[in-house]
Amino acid sequence: MNVPCVRVPREMGEEARTELAEAELIDRDFAIDSGEDSLFIPVSDPDSVAPGYDVVKHDVDPRETQTLPADVLGFEPTYERLGDVAIIDEDDPERARAVAAAIADSDLPLVTVINKRSKVKGTERVRDWDVLVGTDTETVHREYGCSFLVDVASVYFSPRLATERHRVARQVADGERVFDMFAGVGPFTVPMAKRGSKAVGVDINENAVAYLEENARRNDVAERITAVHGDVREVAGAYADWADRIVMNLPHSADSFLDTAVSIAGEECTIHYYDIQDEDAPFEHGLDVIRTAANSAGYAVAVESRHVVRSYSPREANVCLDVRLSRDGGTANRNP
Numbered sequence: 001m002n003v004p005c006v007r008v009p010r011e012m013g014e015e016a017r018t019e020l021a022e023a024e025l026i027d028r029d030f031a032i033d034s035g036e037d038s039l040f041i042p043v044s045d046p047d048s049v050a051p052g053y054d055v056v057k058h059d060v061d062p063r064e065t066q067t068l069p070a071d072v073l074g075f076e077p078t079y080e081r082l083g084d085v086a087i088i089d090e091d092d093p094e095r096a097r098a099v100a101a102a103i104a105d106s107d108l109p110l111v112t113v114i115n116k117r118s119k120v121k122g123t124e125r126v127r128d129w130d131v132l133v134g135t136d137t138e139t140v141h142r143e144y145g146c147s148f149l150v151d152v153a154s155v156y157f158s159p160r161l162a163t164e165r166h167r168v169a170r171q172v173a174d175g176e177r178v179f180d181m182f183a184g185v186g187p188f189t190v191p192m193a194k195r196g197s198k199a200v201g202v203d204i205n206e207n208a209v210a211y212l213e214e215n216a217r218r219n220d221v222a223e224r225i226t227a228v229h230g231d232v233r234e235v236a237g238a239y240a241d242w243a244d245r246i247v248m249n250l251p252h253s254a255d256s257f258l259d260t261a262v263s264i265a266g267e268e269c270t271i272h273y274y275d276i277q278d279e280d281a282p283f284e285h286g287l288d289v290i291r292t293a294a295n296s297a298g299y300a301v302a303v304e305s306r307h308v309v310r311s312y313s314p315r316e317a318n319v320c321l322d323v324r325l326s327r328d329g330g331t332a333n334r335n336p
Helices: 011-022 069-073 093-105 159-170 189-194 206-218 232-239 254-264 284-296
Strands: 002-009 038-042 054-059 080-082 083-089 112-116 130-132 138-141 144-153 177-180 200-202 226-228 244-247 264-280 298-314 316-326
Touching: 002 011, 011 038, 011 159, 069 093, 080 159, 083 093, 093 112, 093 130, 112 316, 138 159, 144 189, 144 206, 159 298, 177 189, 189 200, 189 206, 189 226, 189 244, 200 206, 200 232, 206 226, 232 254, 244 254, 254 264, 254 284, 264 284, 264 298, 284 298, 284 316
Parallel strands: 083 112, 177 200, 177 244, 200 226, 244 264
Antiparallel strands: 002 038, 002 054, 080 083, 112 130, 138 144, 264 316, 298 316
C-alpha cells in the first residue's frame, strides 16, 4: 500500500527511526521497508516531519498484528524500554504486578520488568527496584549507533535523554578535548569519542566507571577515552586548562561544581550545563551562577543556546544551557 514514508540512506536509518519515534510520528500499522540504498519509514503525519527529511509515497506492507500490553490489560500502561528491560513506575503493588504480567505476556521482546521503589539517591545516583519479571537487571541499550551495557540496579541511566545526548554529540568536532564530569556508563562520553574527540569521563560510582570502560571497548573508542573513578573535584587538578568542551549532567547540583568546571576549561570552552528549575524561570539561576564562576576566573560568557530538555515535575523543567567561555573578552555575556 502506498503510504507517506520518510526516505533516508540506510546508514542514517537508525538515527531517523529514533528521532521519528521520539516525535511519535512512526505509523505502527505498516512495516519499515528496506530498499537497495534507502530505508522507508512509514509516518502517520507527514506534515509534522522535521524539515530536512525526504517524505515520499512508498509501497510498504501492513505490519503483522502483535499482542501488546494494552491488549492484555484493557488500558495503555506507561513503561520505558531499556534494552530488553521494561521499567515501570507504579505505587500500587497489585497494579504493578498486573502491568508486569501483561508486558511479559505480550509480544514485546522484553524479558525483565522492574518497578521503581525509590527515587535516585546518594552520590552514586542509584535507585531501589522491585524485580517483578525475570532476574537480570543488566541489559544492552542501543541509541544513535552506540551500544551500552548497563545494569540499572548499580548505576544511573535514563533512556529518555537519548535525543539530548545526540544533540550534544553532534556538536563535537574531530580532535576536541572533552571532559564529562558525571559520566556514568558513557552515554555522552562514548558518542563524543566516536566523533573523534579525546574524552575524559569521571564518575564517583565505581560500577559506572567499569561499565564506561566496557562501553568504550564495545564501541571501538577505548583508545580515545580515559575513564576515571573518583570525585571530579579531586580529579580536576590533573586536567587544569585542558578542556574544549565540558558536560555537566548533574541537574540537581551542577551549580556546586562550576568552580571545578571553570578550572578544567581551556582558553575557549563550551559547557553544557544541566539544571532543574521552576518552569516560570528555568534559566535565570543557571545563567547567574555560570557568569559568577566564569567571570571570577577571567572568562567572558556567551550563551549559545538554552532549551527545555523535558518536563521534570508539574512545576519544574529539566533544562540545558550551552555556554561558551572565552578568555579574550570579546563576547562577554552575549545572549542568543
